[in-house]
Amino acid sequence: MTQGKIVAGFVAPHPPHLVYAENPPQNEPRAQGGWEPLRWAYERARKSIEALKPDVLLVHSPHWTTLVGHHFLGVPRLSGKSVDPIFPNLFRYQFDMTVDVALAEACCAETQELGLTAKMMRNPNFRVDYGTITTLHMIRPQWDIPVVGISANNSPYYLDLNTGVEQMETLGKATRRAIEKSGKRAVLLCSNTFSHYHFQEEPEIPEDMSREHPQSYQGYQWDMRMIELMRKGEIREVMRLFPQWVEEAFAEVKSGAFPWMIAAMDYPSIPAELHGYGTVIGTGNAVMEWRLAA
Amino acid sequence: MPVVSAFLVPGNPLPLLKEDNAPWAALAQAARAAGDVLRQSKPDVLLIYSTQWIAVLDELWQTRPHSTGLHVDENWYAFGDLQMDLRADVALAKACIDAASAAGIRSKPVDYDGFPIDTGTIVANAFLNPGGKIPAVVASNNLYHDFAKTETLGKLAAAQANKHDKRAAVIAIGGLSASYFDRDIDISHDHIVNAADDQANRTLLEAMTRGGAGALRDAVGHYNGSAKGDMGMKHLAWLLGGVGDFKRAVVHGYGATYGAGAAVVEFQLS
Numbered sequence: 279m280t281q282g283k284i285v286a287g288f289v290a291p292h293p294p295h296l297v298y299a300e301n302p303p304q305n306e307p308r309a310q311g312g313w314e315p316l317r318w319a320y321e322r323a324r325k326s327i328e329a330l331k332p333d334v335l336l337v338h339s340p341h342w343t344t345l346v347g348h349h350f351l352g353v354p355r356l357s358g359k360s361v362d363p364i365f366p367n368l369f370r371y372q373f374d375m376t377v378d379v380a381l382a383e384a385c386c387a388e389t390q391e392l393g394l395t396a397k398m399m400r401n402p403n404f405r406v407d408y409g410t411i412t413t414l415h416m417i418r419p420q421w422d423i424p425v426v427g428i429s430a431n432n433s434p435y436y437l438d439l440n441t442g443v444e445q446m447e448t449l450g451k452a453t454r455r456a457i458e459k460s461g462k463r464a465v466l467l468c469s470n471t472f473s474h475y476h477f478q479e480e481p482e483i484p485e486d487m488s489r490e491h492p493q494s495y496q497g498y499q500w501d502m503r504m505i506e507l508m509r510k511g512e513i514r515e516v517m518r519l520f521p522q523w524v525e526e527a528f529a530e531v532k533s534g535a536f537p538w539m540i541a542a543m544d545y546p547s548i549p550a551e552l553h554g555y556g557t558v559i560g561t562g563n564a565v566m567e568w569r570l571a572a
Numbered sequence: 573m574p575v576v577s578a579f580l581v582p583g584n585p586l587p588l589l590k591e592d593n594a595p596w597a598a599l600a601q602a603a604r605a606a607g608d609v610l611r612q613s614k615p616d617v618l619l620i621y622s623t624q625w626i627a628v629l630d631e632l633w634q635t636r637p638h639s640t641g642l643h644v645d646e647n648w649y650a651f652g653d654l655q656m657d658l659r660a661d662v663a664l665a666k667a668c669i670d671a672a673s674a675a676g677i678r679s680k681p682v683d684y685d686g687f688p689i690d691t692g693t694i695v696a697n698a699f700l701n702p703g704g705k706i707p708a709v710v711a712s713n714n715l716y717h718d719f720a721k722t723e724t725l726g727k728l729a730a731a732q733a734n735k736h737d738k739r740a741a742v743i744a745i746g747g748l749s750a751s752y753f754d755r756d757i758d759i760s761h762d763h764i765v766n767a768a769d770d771q772a773n774r775t776l777l778e779a780m781t782r783g784g785a786g787a788l789r790d791a792v793g794h795y796n797g798s799a800k801g802d803m804g805m806k807h808l809a810w811l812l813g814g815v816g817d818f819k820r821a822v823v824h825g826y827g828a829t830y831g832a833g834a835a836v837v838e839f840q841l842s
Contacts, residue, residue: 343646343647345752346647346752346754346756346830347754347755347756359686361687361688363625363626363688363690364626364628365629366682366684366687367680370686395754395755400650401649401650401653403644403653404644404646405643405644405688433754436752436754437754476628476629477629478628478716479629559629
């Protein structure tokens with residue numbers, strides 16, 4: 279069997295506003311556009327996915343928070359209606375996904391092998407979180423590629439940040455090992471916003487873009503600094519600054535998806551491609567790609 | 573009409589999902605006992621605040637007339653499914669939304685098919701209000717609201733119930749110490765994760781039993797300094813806002829839910 283490989287990794291944030299603004303048939307609410315630059319960024323990412331032809335998409339979502347270990351979706355097909363508990367007015371989405379259970383089990387086993395607690399989620403009635411769904415929809419709205427869904431263990435918040443990040447990096451290494459043994463072409467999706475400072479009241483018209491801008495200048499400055507480092511391929515410097523970024527930009531990457539993905543890609547020194555950046559209720563969102571293989 | 577009863581109940585689903593596990597059975601029995609007391613108080617409406625219904629934009633209030641369906645907890649899915657069965661007092665909830673907005677706390681109704689009622693509300697409703705017979709006003713836990721603002725919400729909810737001539741039971745859903753075991757444990761030996769949390773929980777419960785809203789407010793302040801209380805114990809702020817004051821409390825049960833503190837407490841108002 280050919281050795282599997284990670285062909286690309288994407289920062290693929292999950293504001294449900296992006297699905298809402300696109301008006302796909304799966305989502306009940308209707309919008310009059312909004313957040314176009316970010317949706318155009320995802321259009322570019324979708325073209326990359328089309329060109330890469332991966333066998334599987336792996337997504338790490340901060341909106342499936344688990345207390346005891348790292349969990350993997352383990353039901354072959356999951357479907358239902360996902361209503362976002364935070365933004366139910368924007369996201370009421372009929373999802374239907376095929377899970378690559380074999381790869382999920384392999385990732386789980388490798389994670390356990392590296393000393394972390396890991397579990398398979400086998401409950402067929404499980405409601406997949408909106409972060410996972412939004413990222414997957416925005417990157418591949420056809421839903422024709424099997425997925426591996428990974429929870430965000432609470433360790434970066436419950437323990438100290440460094441310990442939590444170490445866990446996520448270990449999870450990334452385990453993920454890489456499993457992919458290599460699988461023989462599959464895999465794409466990793468880090469479902470994270472960068473600066474997570476946001477407004478606390480919603481505009482009457484959520485897609486009124488006259489109300490959209492960075493909530494925090496400091497958060498915006500951090501986002502630009504980190505994006506520039508990523509564009510230069512200076513990922514080690516990004517990781518060195520990671521704790522400060524998390525602290526000063528209230529960055530959602532704290533939840534672990536970013537260190538998971540970067541470690542799985544073995545800290546790539548290639549420049550990342552920025553497909554686009556924009557704010558959603560004031561938070562900073564970048565769609566970025568590290569292309570590791572043709 | 574007055575607030576007729578008030579309770580603190582845990583939102584963790586383990587006592588409901590696995591009642592045959594001894595450490596959790598006592599909490600389940602305590603919650604059912606509290607349900608008996610609640611029904612004896614003959615409330616027309618439950619005023620519910622659950623730490624697990626998280627909001628970040630505006631204050632959300634449940635206005636779906638009847639929420640049903642299966643719910644699977646994102647952590648404890650292996651122990652089984654939960655059945656949603658919640659009826660909203662829509663008119664009263666809308667009155668609370670208007671009152672909260674008038675008080676400067678921007679509020680919105682939530683009336684959507686398939687909305688995931690939070691685990692805590694489902695669990696408490698199953699224990700205290702089986703079959704969802706008593707309608708409820710359910711308010712979210714906005715992460716940016718502090719103890720004082722949450723107390724304001726509880727106060728205005730109780731005031732609106734009074735204005736609508738409804739006997740209200742105030743329900744605070746949440747835990748005590750929030751630290752937990754982050755590894756697999758033998759659940760038959762579940763216990764509070766450390767002695768300091770256990771002691772802090774017991775001290776807080778003693779303050780409840782002695783009675784007095786002011787004293788309990790002070791005790792919560794100390795408690796939050798010594799233990800990592802569930803969401804800063806804002807569910808107690810809701811309760812204190814709703815009842816104004818209380819004479820004493822009866823602890824029906826205290827124990828651990830995977831290392832975190834949980835208690836069922838009846839607050840006696842007269």
